[in-house]
Amino acid sequence: xxxxxxxxxxxxxxxxxxxxxxxxxxxxxxxxxxxxxxxxxxxxxxxxxxxxxxxxxxxxxxxxxxxxxxxxxxxxxxxxxxxxxxxxxxxxxxxxxxxxxxxxxxxxxxxxxxxxxxxxxxxxxxxxxxxxxxxxxxxxxxxxxxxxxxxxxxxxxxxxxxxxxxxxxxxxxxxxxxxxxxxxxxxxxxxxxxxxxxxxxxxxxxxxxxxxxxxxxxxxxxxxxxxxxxxxxxxxxxxxxxxxxxxxxxxxxxxxxxxxx
Amino acid sequence: xxxxxxxxxxxxxxxxxxxxxxxxxxxxxxxxxxxxxxxxxxxxxxxxxxxxxxxxxxxxxxxxxxxxxxxxxxxxxxxxxxxxxxxxxxxxxxxxxxxxxxxxxxxxxxxxxxxxxxxxxxxxxxxxxxxxxxxxxxxxxxxxxxxxxxxxxxxxxxxxxxxxxxxxxxxxxxxxxxxxxxxxxxxxxxxxxxxxxxxxxxxxxxxxxxxxxxxxxxxxxxxxxxxxxxxxxxxxxxxxxxxxxxxxxxxxxxxxxxxxx
Numbered sequence: 448x449x450x451x452x453x454x455x456x457x458x459x460x461x462x463x464x465x466x467x468x469x470x471x472x473x474x475x476x477x478x479x480x481x482x483x484x485x486x487x488x489x490x491x492x493x494x495x496x497x498x499x500x501x502x503x504x505x506x507x508x509x510x511x512x513x514x515x516x517x518x519x520x521x522x523x524x525x526x527x528x529x530x531x532x533x534x535x536x537x538x539x540x541x542x543x544x545x546x547x548x549x550x551x552x553x554x555x556x557x558x559x560x561x562x563x564x565x566x567x568x569x570x571x572x573x574x575x576x577x578x579x580x581x582x583x584x585x586x587x588x589x590x591x592x593x594x595x596x597x598x599x600x601x602x603x604x605x606x607x608x609x610x611x612x613x614x615x616x617x618x619x620x621x622x623x624x625x626x627x628x629x630x631x632x633x634x635x636x637x638x639x640x641x642x643x644x645x646x647x648x649x650x651x652x653x654x655x656x657x658x659x660x661x662x663x664x665x666x667x668x669x670x671x672x673x674x675x676x677x678x679x680x681x682x683x684x685x686x687x688x689x690x691x692x693x694x695x696x697x698x699x700x701x702x703x704x705x706x707x708x
Numbered sequence: 709x710x711x712x713x714x715x716x717x718x719x720x721x722x723x724x725x726x727x728x729x730x731x732x733x734x735x736x737x738x739x740x741x742x743x744x745x746x747x748x749x750x751x752x753x754x755x756x757x758x759x760x761x762x763x764x765x766x767x768x769x770x771x772x773x774x775x776x777x778x779x780x781x782x783x784x785x786x787x788x789x790x791x792x793x794x795x796x797x798x799x800x801x802x803x804x805x806x807x808x809x810x811x812x813x814x815x816x817x818x819x820x821x822x823x824x825x826x827x828x829x830x831x832x833x834x835x836x837x838x839x840x841x842x843x844x845x846x847x848x849x850x851x852x853x854x855x856x857x858x859x860x861x862x863x864x865x866x867x868x869x870x871x872x873x874x875x876x877x878x879x880x881x882x883x884x885x886x887x888x889x890x891x892x893x894x895x896x897x898x899x900x901x902x903x904x905x906x907x908x909x910x911x912x913x914x915x916x917x918x919x920x921x922x923x924x925x926x927x928x929x930x931x932x933x934x935x936x937x938x939x940x941x942x943x944x945x946x947x948x949x950x951x952x953x954x955x956x957x958x959x960x961x962x963x964x965x966x967x968x969x
Contacts, residue, residue: 506864528866538861542879542956551875555867585958603865 454520455639456482456505456607461514463500464664473664474500477514480658480667482607485637489650492660493700498643501665502611505641506530519606531556531603533610537592539584546571546580549599556603570598574632590621597629601638610642614649626652627681634678647696651689652679659699668699746926754926755933761915766934769911773900773942776832777892780839784888787840788847792877793869798848809841813899817906831903838899842891850884851877886950893942901935912938 458480464473474497482488490498503509505516507527515522518529531552539548546567553563571580574594576587584592593613600608614622630653633640644650650657651673659668671692675683683689728748734740735747742750755762791798813834820830854876862872904913912931919927 502864507866508860508863527863530864530866532861532864534857534861534864536857538857540858540875540879542882542954543875552865555862555865555871583956585956609864 452483452485454481455484455486455518456480456641457517458501458505459515459517461501461504461511461516463497463504463509463511475504475511476664476666478660478665478667479514480670482639482641484639487633487640487642487653487655489642489644489654489657490660491644491647491650491657491696491700492665493662494645496660496662496665498660498665499611502532502609502643505607505609506532528555529605529607531600531605531608533593533596533600533608533613535612535615537584537589537596539592539595541584543583544581545576545584545587545595548584548595549602552599553602553604556605558604566602570602571595574598588621589617590625593617593625594628597632601632601636606639608638608640610640612643612645615645622649629653630679630681647693647700648684650696651675651692652681652683657696659696662701671696743923743925746929750926751929751933754924755930758927758930762912762930762934765910765912765915766938769897769900769904769913769935770938772828772831772903772911773835773896773938775828776835776900777839777896777942779832780836780892780896781843781889783836784840784843784892785847785885788844788851788881789873791844791848792851793873805841805844808837813838813902814906817903821907826907831900831908834903835896835899838895839892842895843885843888846888846891847881847885850881853884854880882954883950886946886954889949890943890946893946894939897935897939897942 458478460477460479461475462473462477463475464471466472478501480488480490490501492498500509504511505518507523507525507529510525514524516524518526523529539545540551543551546564549567549571550558550560550563553566554560558566568577568580571577576591576595579586579591584595587595597610597613600610614625617625626649633653642650642653654673657671657673659671660666661668673692674688675686732747732749735745735750740747746754791801816837817830817834820833824830824833858876858880859872862876867875900911901913901916904911905917906913908914912934916928916931919925919931
């Protein structure tokens with residue numbers, strides 16, 4: 448995308464290691480990356496490459512050993528409450544209605560209660576879940592719960608949305624469905640997104656740029672721009688350039704990751 | 709389902725009725741003296757003639773138990789939250805609390821009366837001590853049981869401590885609170901009886917002492933029936949409250965089984 452757009456998230460040489468017994472295990476090794484305004488950026492890497500740790504650092508739940516994190520242009524290392532987040536499990540509160548799950552998260556982000564309620568019900572209507580807004584989340588299927596979880600992240604007025612393998616627990620059909628749904632909704636809204644996935648196809652279908660991470664300790668192996676135009680077709684995977692890019696990423700990730708997908 | 713609930717009511721009722729029949733028959737057959745073991749009909753007759761007094765005394769016991777349960781549950785909830793929020797307090801106070809729980813009521817009651825006279829105060833203290841513990845301890849356990857992934861989600865979006873308490877920990881502790889409340893509900897009646905037995909001028913416990921001293925065994929049985937009825941009533945109210953408050957649980961598996969069959 449356009450390089451002059453405002454940088455919403457910047458990681459500057461972020462490293463992190465954990466002590467296990469007497470030994471220190473490095474997890475992240477000088478990670479630097481940026482997400483610009485309205486950009487969809489994906490991190491892809493083998494399992495256990497510390498992507499979840501990276502998210503915890505960005506969320507301010509943990510502090511890096513080295514390096515700094517900037518959100519919305521300000522130093523944000525170790526500061527909480529600056530991102531919106533969609534975890535792997537939908538993580539909806541079972542005792543709150545679907546609408547209250549969304550509006551309470553908005554309240555945490557400083558949206559006045561009345562406005563939060565209106566936003567939640569209007570958007571649930573828009574994504575076709577208006578009928579279940581007042582129900583408890585357990586009536587929803589896994590895919591529907593993830594839609595609510597995505598909406599909750601989308602509506603929080605924060606500089607960056609962090610999506611941590613949000614579709615990993617879904618079956619293949621639901622997953623493809625969700626990708627198309629998310630693509631459409633995101634292209635209409637254009638929020639700044641940092642997305643984590645194991646799936647190369649998913650990364651190539653959704654993103655503007657991709658960072659390829661190495662196995663632990665994670666380093667940035669490469670940064671790829673995804674050239675396909677927006678709005679993106681769901682059949683973009685048939686494009687020869689798609690296959691070529693996929694092979695490049697596969698080659699970088701090595702055999703370990705190539706097996707699973 | 710209808711057949712099942714029909715059976716679940718009918719079978720226990722038939723058992724109780726059968727037992728009463730055997731009891732009645734044995735009393736007549738072996739000509740047992742009524743002051744040794746009154747027959748069910750003797751007891752029913754006594755309850756009929758003494759109905760006004762029994763009702764009055766039951767009401768007094770009920771009032772005492774309600775006061776005790778109100779205060780005990782109140783203290784229990786407040787201290788569970790305090791113990792949860794301030795880590796040192798629990799460790800500091802738990803020996804004292806556990807010691808109070810292990811002093812028999814029979815020993816503690818007379819001491820309290822020695823110190824606080826024969827009014828309502830020593831009885832209330834006794835009841836509060838009994839009602840406090842099940843609620844405080846089970847709720848404290850519940851506050852720590854909140855699902856880790858929901859906790860992580862709230863941390864990632866930067867929720868404040870009180871938001872975590874209100875949105876996650878308190879609702880998650882409610883099922884634990886109610887299992888404590890159900891225990892407390894039945895304890896409270898039997899402790900009220902002990903308190904009234906030890907000293908007092910009203911209540912079923914007091915009535916029980918008078919009847920025992922007068923070798924009015926039918927009167928003793930009448931009191932027992934009132935006590936059991938009060939305990940069941942309290943338990944029923946606690947269980948009903950639980951069902952009214954906790955409505956977010958998905959349908960029970962047995963209901964699902966019923967539908968499939």
